[in-house]
Amino acid sequence: MSLLEVRGLTKVYSGLTAVSAVDFSVQEGSITALIGPNGAGKTTCFNLIAGATRCTAGQVLFDGQDITGQTPEQACERGIARTFQIVRPLAGMSVLENVVVGALLREHSVATAERQAMAVLERIGLGAKAHASASALALPERKLLELAKALATRPRLLMLDEVMAGLRPTEADGIAQVLRDLNGEGLTILLIEHVMRVVMAVAQTIVVLHHGEKIAEGEPGQIAHNPKVIECYFGGGAAHLAVKAAR
């Protein structure tokens, strides 16, 4: 069953078409990756789905309901949590307090929210830094905090925007394992990623965007050999590599 379905998603900024008639769906319980070269419109898609930007055209369906045009907080309430490409911690607050804000969506008592938040932090390995100031964290920890904030809202769909960017391979693998565990517990994940190694290892479905349009959708194996995909990453002359590899 598709948890998220996107139909004809379009966003035009005075003359520039960032996203053009994109269709894809995310199956419940899956890990789907949204990839494509820089400027392909991936983050814009996230913004449109999560309600941070208004669609010029198209529909977003979540769990069968049309949620096009909802605000970010409404989307979050429905169960869509997203992280930002450039992490946005709530700087003047502690790590725990950051996550509590997320937890307060589902728990109205601060005490229970704090317990929930602490549990999330422990789960992803930031427990020790709970009382540190959010602005004092190193990059990998900031990424984890961003993830924790989103998880605290108990989402059904977790949308991650380049969560691996800037991390060393071991750190990236660490997060990848966390994501696999979460997915194992039933969390649907949609991630934008450039780190191909992680995408290939973790994603069950891949959607490829280029210049705002979807050019391919399928399993990792298929995508790796798709001539259009190779062309958009490596240029026209490389298309023959796909044919070679497929043989």
Add this chain to the structure above:
Amino acid sequence: MLEFYGNVIVGGLLLGAVYALLATGLNVIFGVMRMVNFAHGEMVVVGMYVGYGLWAWTGAPALVAAPVAALLLFAMGYVFQRFVANRFVEAPQHMQFILYIAIALIITGLHAVFFGPDPRGIQSAASFEVYQLGLIRLDAVRTQAAVASLMLIAALWAWFRYSLTGKAIQAAAENRVGGQAIGIRIPHLFALTAGLGFACAGAAGALVAPMFDVQPYLGGEFTLVAFIIVIVGGLASLPGALVGGLLIGLAEALAATVVAPSMKALFSYGLLVLVILLRPQGLFGKVEA
């Protein structure tokens, strides 16, 4: 009837031209540098006292006092920006507000202490001169002030557009780090900008001194009028400041006549609310990304 309203309208427009000068000064500071100069009106009052003082001392007319006031305020603005306000360029807006409000309070207080709280009027023969243009009677003082203002505004426009320094200032305002990277001396430029802004306020004050009695507490009103014009006209838009100034001058004159003098600000504030809510970039401003 027509003659009466004609005179009101013309009077309003003439004052509006001086308002435009006042607003241009704020535009330079707020529109270009984004510093929330809530002391702008007090600088006008300084100019007014300069105008009054020169007249009381030497009988000099406003047209002579204006450049003096401009120079004095240029120096004040430059020094203030260079040694105090530059630190606040990146500061949160409420802190900028507090900084300028503090300065405004101090200046108002100093005026009250040195000149006393009573209004002082310039009464000279020139105050009563009138130019007759057909049915329209142009108050000489207002007309001279308006012409001087327009000339100063034009000069400032030209300087910003065509001089290297002027262009550098606009560039620096748009992209501070980029500006520094190519060698623009930001602290000096910003100080220069503030100096120009204050100079406009001072000149406007000196020009306006013969029209209104000077007293220490006029600052707040001028500050608000300046902000209204800058926002209605459009930030960093010099044509906006001009059109806005004329519009507000005209509107206040009409409101004062048609409704009641004390209600004239009602229109200006109402317009401000509408612009902030519905068209924050003002008439000529660009939409902020």
Add this chain to the structure above:
Amino acid sequence: MLEMRSARMAVVLLAVLFAGPWLLDDFILSVLTLVFLFASVGLAWNLMMGYAGQLSLGHALHFGAGAYAMGLLVTKLGVSAWFGLPLSFVVGALFGALVGALGFRFAVRGVYFALLTIAFAELARILVEHWAFAGGNGGLFLPALTPDNQPLLSLRGGAGFFYHALLVTLAVIWLACALLVRGRIGYYWRAVREDEDAARAIGVPATRVKVLAAALSAGFTGVCGAWYTLIQGSLFPDSVLGMRMSIDLIVAPIVGGLGTLFGPILGAIVIQPLNELSKDFAQEFSISGLKLIVYGAVLLVIVLFAPHGIWPPLARWLRIGRRK
């Protein structure tokens, strides 16, 4: 544990202060009453600025709304002043919600929001100046106190009565703020203040939360306005709705420290006596404008050397509490 210690300290302090009228003379009592009043408004304004991060420079609107609500209720409708307190809260809160809703709905931020609040306050002032029913420019005067006046009925009395009344008001507002800030709404306010878009992405209903801050802030301010009317016995639009009042209301919390619960109180303790002193000094030597210079100088020193107010460095020095 720290909470318990602070709570005990607060109760002791309150008890000590309550004894004031039996220990201090009327003049000091009246200065302290103003300290309590401005501390209360400071706490209220702080909710909006220090916690929700919205700059209001037109808080006189709410102060004046509450003041006139009380004034009109007592003089024109002859109703007991007791009703004026909740009424002034409601009236203030409505204006706060209105300004907030308009501003936030149209995504007005920063300087523009501040100017919007100024515009509304000025519009109110000009309209009230021409409102004959409310006395217009000439002012509204409460009936003179009769010899058999019962302070607890009319809510007007001598210096001692107002001292207690404002002390209680301050305690109530402080307690309300403390509870709000430590609760869910406090977290949401701080999140919005830090990064509104990031907050919305994790489910914070930013607009609703900001409007609530505006409404509560304005409501508490309205109540203080009501007390001001009762204390002064008279009401003038220029004094309660003017820009001067808007600035007076915010000096204490800024000097004391934004985003803290003790900062506004400390600020009022510093500013109000300073106010009185400069007024007296000015009168003795016939220097007008001295208060403005002092105010300006204090604000200047604070913004240059202690931009977050005096309380944070003081608290660190005294090693009290966690930074909120």
